[in-house]
Amino acid sequence: MGMRPLLHPSIDDVTVEGILYALSDPVRVAIYADIAAQECTQNCSTFLTVSDKAIPKSTLSQHFKILRENGLIRGERHGVEMRNTSRCSEIEGRFPGLIRAILNAHTVQLAETRAKKPTAKRTAKRRATTL
Amino acid sequence: MGMRPLLHPSIDDVTVEGILYALSDPVRVAIYADIAAQECTQNCSTFLTVSDKAIPKSTLSQHFKILRENGLIRGERHGVEMRNTSRCSEIEGRFPGLIRAILNAHTVQLAETRAKKPTAKRTAKRRATTL
DNA sequence: TTCATTAGTTCTGAAGTAATGAACTATTGA
DNA sequence: TCAATAGTTCATTACTTCAGAACTAATGAA
Numbered sequence: 001m002g003m004r005p006l007l008h009p010s011i012d013d014v015t016v017e018g019i020l021y022a023l024s025d026p027v028r029v030a031i032y033a034d035i036a037a038q039e040c041t042q043n044c045s046t047f048l049t050v051s052d053k054a055i056p057k058s059t060l061s062q063h064f065k066i067l068r069e070n071g072l073i074r075g076e077r078h079g080v081e082m083r084n085t086s087r088c089s090e091i092e093g094r095f096p097g098l099i100r101a102i103l104n105a106h107t108v109q110l111a112e113t114r115a116k117k118p119t120a121k122r123t124a125k126r127r128a129t130t131l
Numbered sequence: 132m133g134m135r136p137l138l139h140p141s142i143d144d145v146t147v148e149g150i151l152y153a154l155s156d157p158v159r160v161a162i163y164a165d166i167a168a169q170e171c172t173q174n175c176s177t178f179l180t181v182s183d184k185a186i187p188k189s190t191l192s193q194h195f196k197i198l199r200e201n202g203l204i205r206g207e208r209h210g211v212e213m214r215n216t217s218r219c220s221e222i223e224g225r226f227p228g229l230i231r232a233i234l235n236a237h238t239v240q241l242a243e244t245r246a247k248k249p250t251a252k253r254t255a256k257r258r259a260t261t262l
Numbered sequence: 263t264t265c266a267t268t269a270g271t272t273c274t275g276a277a278g279t280a281a282t283g284a285a286c287t288a289t290t291g292a
Numbered sequence: 293t294c295a296a297t298a299g300t301t302c303a304t305t306a307c308t309t310c311a312g313a314a315c316t317a318a319t320g321a322a
Binding site: 015016017018019020021023024025026029094095096097098100101102104105106108109 | 228237
């Protein structure tokens, strides 16, 4: 099967749950924070490693798909590569302060992590469900 | 096997990812918004229906567990029932503005939903992954 | 044109996670 | 001691996620 066109929801179809879900993964929030911080666009392979951890490109592709389909980023093919831009100003219009608060919290946590374990590669297991 | 004691993480072990994950489910964010809004504590069976949808009590119990173990609420047994309180002021100390922004976005979305479809019971399927 | 390269997507199966009915536990009050 | 209440745990089934392999699509070189 061929490649399907990229899906980008209308801003009105973006949900809080979708945004929180997309950013509840440490790899995705790292990618998103990076894209949102850049002036210039970022292609996918910029993130083949995230916090010193190698991410297989099929996994990366899925992560980008989740960020796109939940309305956090916009991806456009330019020749052979993809350019990703953050949709933060659109989201700001719909959910004021949300993205800023999340990215700020992410920054706080990153700073704490570095302060506690300067060299260790914190694996950040997503949820410790202890079932 | 008997009942295990309830686990509440120290506020320092609460993560942004955990908070976003816990609140990325429509049932859990509805429960949490309700608990955070109340002055008095709320027991679990208050939520046997959430937005006109019946939730089996085993499912509810798991949702409360996820909210507890990600640091969003504190649960205490008082006799036969459980009292749940929000840990929002602790979280505010660690991640300023985060909870307020999320609850505010949730409120915005609720208001829009009601404005669009006044009577329909919006099922709010968590993620439309379209895989 | 044809081939190689680059960048990303899709497929697939294994591993992990979630929803829920049934069975269980713990506390209270009759 | 027993029934009722409130919630937990277990077991099953369904769904989701990860990641290697195969694939697609655009570009540039021969």
